[in-house]
Amino acid sequence: MTADTLAPPVRARPTLTRIIVAASLGNALEWFDFLVYGYFAITISKVFFPSGNETASLLLTLGTFGASYLVRPLGAIVIGAYTDRAGRKAGLTLSILLMVIGTTMTALMPGYATIGLAAPILILVARLVQGFSVGGEFGSAVTFLAEQTASRKGFVASWQWASTGITGALASAFGIVLTSILSPEQLVEWGWRVPFLFGILIGPVGLYIRRRLDETPEYIEIKPTRTPVRDVLRHHPIECLLAMGAAVISNSSAYIILYIPTYAMKELHLPQATGFTATLVGAVILGIASPFAGHFSDRFGRNGILTGTAWLFFLTTYPIFYLMVAHPSLATAIFAAGWLSLVKAGYSGVLPSQLAELFPTRIRGIGVSLSFAVAVTIFGGFTPFVATWLIAMTGNNLSPSFYIMFTAALSIIALVFVRLRRYPRLSVAGDRN
Numbered sequence: 001m002t003a004d005t006l007a008p009p010v011r012a013r014p015t016l017t018r019i020i021v022a023a024s025l026g027n028a029l030e031w032f033d034f035l036v037y038g039y040f041a042i043t044i045s046k047v048f049f050p051s052g053n054e055t056a057s058l059l060l061t062l063g064t065f066g067a068s069y070l071v072r073p074l075g076a077i078v079i080g081a082y083t084d085r086a087g088r089k090a091g092l093t094l095s096i097l098l099m100v101i102g103t104t105m106t107a108l109m110p111g112y113a114t115i116g117l118a119a120p121i122l123i124l125v126a127r128l129v130q131g132f133s134v135g136g137e138f139g140s141a142v143t144f145l146a147e148q149t150a151s152r153k154g155f156v157a158s159w160q161w162a163s164t165g166i167t168g169a170l171a172s173a174f175g176i177v178l179t180s181i182l183s184p185e186q187l188v189e190w191g192w193r194v195p196f197l198f199g200i201l202i203g204p205v206g207l208y209i210r211r212r213l214d215e216t217p218e219y220i221e222i223k224p225t226r227t228p229v230r231d232v233l234r235h236h237p238i239e240c241l242l243a244m245g246a247a248v249i250s251n252s253s254a255y256i257i258l259y260i261p262t263y264a265m266k267e268l269h270l271p272q273a274t275g276f277t278a279t280l281v282g283a284v285i286l287g288i289a290s291p292f293a294g295h296f297s298d299r300f301g302r303n304g305i306l307t308g309t310a311w312l313f314f315l316t317t318y319p320i321f322y323l324m325v326a327h328p329s330l331a332t333a334i335f336a337a338g339w340l341s342l343v344k345a346g347y348s349g350v351l352p353s354q355l356a357e358l359f360p361t362r363i364r365g366i367g368v369s370l371s372f373a374v375a376v377t378i379f380g381g382f383t384p385f386v387a388t389w390l391i392a393m394t395g396n397n398l399s400p401s402f403y404i405m406f407t408a409a410l411s412i413i414a415l416v417f418v419r420l421r422r423y424p425r426l427s428v429a430g431d432r433n
Contacts (some may be wrong), residue, residue, distance in 0.1 A: 105123075
C-alpha cells in the first residue's frame with residue numbers, strides 16, 4: 001500500500017455558484033420570514049393583537065415587527081465578533097440555526113383566542129430571536145461572499161440582495177395565491193401560517209450546505225483578532241459611521257416596498273391581492289437587476305452608482321406615492337413597486353461590496369454586521385410603523401414619501417464623505433469611485 005493510497009482525498013474547492021447559494025440561503029430565509037410577516041400584517045394583527053381599534057391593532061403588529069430590530073445590533077456584536085474570531089463558516093452556521101428557531105416559533109404559535117396574553121408575548125419572543133440571528137447574518141454573509149474573489153466582489157456580494165428579490169417573489173406569490181383561494185376567515189384561522197411553514201423547510205437545507213463550506217481565502221491568510229468589537233470601535237469608528245449612513249436608504253426603501261400591500265389595502269382601499277401582485281413584480285425586478293448593478297460596480301466603481309440611485313430615491317419617491325393616491329389601481333401599484341425596486345436594485349446591489357471594502361479583513365465581520373444592524377434598526381424595521389403613524393398623525397397619505405426622501409438625503413451625505421475620505425485599502429474598483 002503506497003503513501004498515495006493512505007493519503008486522505010483532497011476535496012475540491014466549491015464552485016462560485018455553490019458558494020453564492022450557500023451564503024444567500026440564510027438571507028433568503030431571513031427575508032422570506034420578514035416579508036411574509038409584513039405582507040400579512042393585517043391578518044396577523046387579528047390573530048395575536050385583537051383590538052376594537054383597527055389602527056391600534058395594526059400598529060401593535062408592526063411595532064412587534066419593528067421591536068425585533070432592537071436586538072439586531074446585539075446579534076451583530078455577538079455573531080459578527082464570532083465570525084471574526086472563529087471564521088466565516090462558523091458565523092454563517094450559527095445565524096441560520098437561530099433563524100430556524102425563530103421561524104418555527106412563529107409558524108406554530110397559537111393565537112390570542114387560544115392562549116390569551118401569552119400569544120403576543122411569545123410572538124414577540126420569536127421575533128426577537130429572529131432579529132438577533134439576522135443581526136449577524138448580513139455581515140457574515142457579505143464578508144464571506146466579498147472574500148471569495150478580488151476582481152468580482154461587487155457581482156458576488158450583490159447576490160445578498162438578489163436572493164432577497166427571489167424570496168420576495170416567492171413570498172408575494174404565496175400572498176396572491178392564499179388571498180385568492182381562501183376567505184378572510186380562513187386566512188385568519190390558518191392560511192397565514194402556510195408560508196411560515198414553508199420557510200421552515202429552507203433552514204435545514206441551508207444549514208446542511210453551510211456546514212460543508214470552506215473558509216474564505218482572505219480569512220485563512222490572516223491571524224484572527226481576539227477582540228474584534230474593541231478593535232473596530234477603537235480603530236475604525238469613522239468607517240462604522242459612514243457604513244451606517246450608506247446603509248440607511250437601502251433599509252428604509254426595502255421596508256417601504258414591503259409596506260405597499262398594507263398601504264394599498266388600508267389607505268387606497270384596493271384588494272389585498274393587488275398589493276401582493278405589485279410586490280411580486282418588484283421582487284422579480286430586484287432579483288434580476290441586483291447582480292447587474294454589482295457587475296457594473298466592478299467595472300465602473302461603486303460610489304457613483306450608489307450616489308446616483310440615492311438621488312433617484314430622493315427625487316422620485318414623492319411622485320410615485322402621488323400617482324398611487326391620485327389613481328389607485330393595480331397598474332399604479334405595480335408601477336410604484338417596480339420603479340422603487342429597480343432603483344433599490346441599483347443601490348443595494350452595490351452596497352454590500354462597498355461596505356466590505358470599508359473594513360480590513362480581521363474586523364470585517366463585526367464592522368459590516370454592526371454598521372448595517374444599527375442602520376436597519378433605526379431606519380429599517382420601524383419604517384412600516386413610521387409610515388402608518390405619519391399617516392395617522394397628519395392625515396396625509398403621501399407622508400411616507402417624505403420619510404424616504406429624508407433617509408435618502410442621509411445616505412447621500414454619507415456617500416460624499418466616503419468619496420472624500422478615499423480609503424487607501426479600497427480595491428482597484430473602489431479607487432475609481
